[in-house]
Amino acid sequence: MKTIIIYFSESGKTRIVAKTLSESLNTDLIEIKDLKKRSGFFGKVFSSVDAFRENKTEISPSNIDLSEYGLIYFGTPTWASNASPAIITLIDKCDLRGKDIVLFATMNGSGGRSAIERMSEKVQARGARVVESFTIKTKNKSVEKIEEDSLNIAKLLDLSLYNY
Numbered sequence: 001m002k003t004i005i006i007y008f009s010e011s012g013k014t015r016i017v018a019k020t021l022s023e024s025l026n027t028d029l030i031e032i033k034d035l036k037k038r039s040g041f042f043g044k045v046f047s048s049v050d051a052f053r054e055n056k057t058e059i060s061p062s063n064i065d066l067s068e069y070g071l072i073y074f075g076t077p078t079w080a081s082n083a084s085p086a087i088i089t090l091i092d093k094c095d096l097r098g099k100d101i102v103l104f105a106t107m108n109g110s111g112g113r114s115a116i117e118r119m120s121e122k123v124q125a126r127g128a129r130v131v132e133s134f135t136i137k138t139k140n141k142s143v144e145k146i147e148e149d150s151l152n153i154a155k156l157l158d159l160s161l162y163n164y
């Protein structure tokens with residue numbers, strides 16, 4: 001069995017966290033793309049509405065075969081104190097029976113914990129066990145600072161312990 005980090009990132013911050021963790025923990029890595037147009041002011045407003053209401057979206061890849069993985073990370077930006085529609089859409093398609101899960105959310109300042117709680121409910125309902133979770137604040141932080149924070153969290157939580 002192997003470990004994989006699956007993430008969505010609209011503006012690149014969650015990607016930095018996911019890549020840093022993947023390199024440091026030696027895991028597979030997959031980025032989920034949201035095919036809905038979300039640019040501009042109204043794009044942001046509708047994205048928040050979609051996240052709040054848990055509206056589904058079109059994603060690529062549309063499904064992932066997780067049969068060879070024992071530990072799965074799901075990473076998302078916080079949108080309207082929830083997980084992004086892309087990650088919620090994916091989780092709701094996955095067979096997670098017997099899987100260990102690590103959840104993480106990046107955010108400006110708050111709401112990441114409730115995003116994690118919602119993802120946690122969803123993965124548990126699909127038969128998985130959440131072994132660890134964390135939030136990372138990204139506002140006004142450089143790439144280097146986000147990388148440093150990610151490595152510090154991996155060390156603090158001893159994330160390598162859970163690796164398959």
Ligand SMILES: Cc1cc2nc3c(=O)[nH]c(=O)nc-3n(C[C@H](O)[C@H](O)[C@H](O)COP(=O)(O)O)c2cc1C
Nearest residue numbers: 009010011012013014077078080081106108109110
């Ligand atoms: C539509 C939208 C809604 C957001 N809602 C929140 C929020 O509720 N709380 C928060 O702290 N940050 C919020 N943010 C900021 C992002 O969570 C934060 O910048 C995140 O690190 C961006 O990750 P990304 O670069 O991977 O997309 C929001 C951003 C967007 C675009």
